[in-house]
Amino acid sequence: MHQANLHQIECLLTLAEELHFGRTAERLGYSQSRVSQLVAELERRLGVRLVERTSRRVALTRFGVQFVDEVRPAYEELTAVFSRARDRARRRELRELRVGFHGDVYEEITEAFRSLRAEHGVSMALSEVPLGSPFTAVVEGRVDAAVVELPCHEAALTVGYRFPPQDRLLAVSTNHPLARRTSVTVEELAEWDVVRPLGDAPDYWMAARVPRATPAGLPISSSVAISTIHEGLATVAGGEHVMLVCRPLADRAARRDVRFLPVTGMEASSQLGLVWRRDRGGDQLVTLARLLRTAFTVAPAGARAATAAEEGPGRSASPVVVG
Structure with missing residues (x-):
């Protein structure tokens, strides 16, 4: 089937409105000879005359009227469709941030996202990144930034915002022998199988999630790897394994078959960070970091106040995002 050029269609439709080659050429930014050429090419493709032109008037033929009405x-x-596609492409390129995250995105984070959209016209495209691969999607450019657990010592990445540090707790099944306790010591971790993240994260990051040994040097067993926080909680609920989590996860967990116990003697806390590539930073990411700082600093009455540190070791206390 012969396919007409869009320029030919546009030219004919404009000519049908103007019924004048000169005005049609002026509207489209063409010469009159170009308008005549486009109409003639379309007539050749269709095999029928569409326009009658004399020295006095321009008119559509009967076939021309019918074709214009149909096309x-x-x-x-x-x-x-093209206009909508261009708008979407423009918004994606200039006005959208792709942000990865672990687990759930909680209220303080979504408040910052809403502010970014309402105040700056930047929308968010969210996607969950594997628990044990916190940096890969950012390094490869599949997301612009990620809210993931620290530390981050990757040369290609920078930490634009550090969330308030949180205590680490031990998740155990309500049927587990530890469930009757009010707390456990860090040395007791050596007695149980602690689930670990599954992925390609650097060794230093994996060791921060599940230490290889207790402060006294006792080895910590970790025979099961999990891909998500929720998978880890389901594994813990089975009764044979335990998992280290951050306090905000325990505060928001809806499971009744899992308990969360303080771990005494645990030196390292849990801390999230907003990370992005050093060579792909920009105003939007800096603005998001500022809004996150505001969300965790300006807390509702009764909530724990928080401050943040960009590229620094500052600490504060407030509920954060994931375990």
Whole structure:
């Protein structure tokens, strides 16, 4: 089937409105000879005359009128599709941030996202990154930034915002022998199988999630790897394994078959960070970091106040995002 050029269709539709080659050429930014050429090419493709032109008047033929009536709705819909596609592409390139995260995105984070959209016109495209691969999606450019657990010592990445540090707790099944306790010591971790993240994270990051040994040097067993926080909680609920989590996860966990116990003697706390590539930073990411700092500093009455540190070791206390 012969396919007409969109320029030919556009030219004919404009000519049908103006019924004048000179005004048509002026509207489209063409020469009159170019308008005549486009109409003639379309007539050749269709094999029928569409326009009658004399020294006094321009008019559509009977076939021309019918063709214009039939093709106009399709042309207008097609141009609308192209316009919407261009708008989406422009928003994606300039006005959208792709942000990865672990587990759940809680209220303080979504408040910052809403502010970014309402105050700066930047929308968020969120995607969950594997628990044990916190940096890969950012390094490879599949997301612009990620809210993940620290530390981050990757040369290609920078920490634009550090969330308030949190205590680490031990998740155990309500049927586990530890469930009757009010706390455990860090040395007791050597007595149980602690689930670990599954992924390609650097060794230093994996060791921060599940230490290889207690402060006294007792080895910590870790025979089961999990891909998500929720998978880890389900594994713990089975009764044979335990998992180290941050306090905000325990505060928000809805499971009744899992308990969370303080771990005394645990030196390292849990801390999230907003990380992005050093060579791909920008105003939008800096603005998001500022809004996160505001969300954790300006807390509702009764909530724990928080402050943040960009590229520094500052600490504060407030509920954060994931375990």
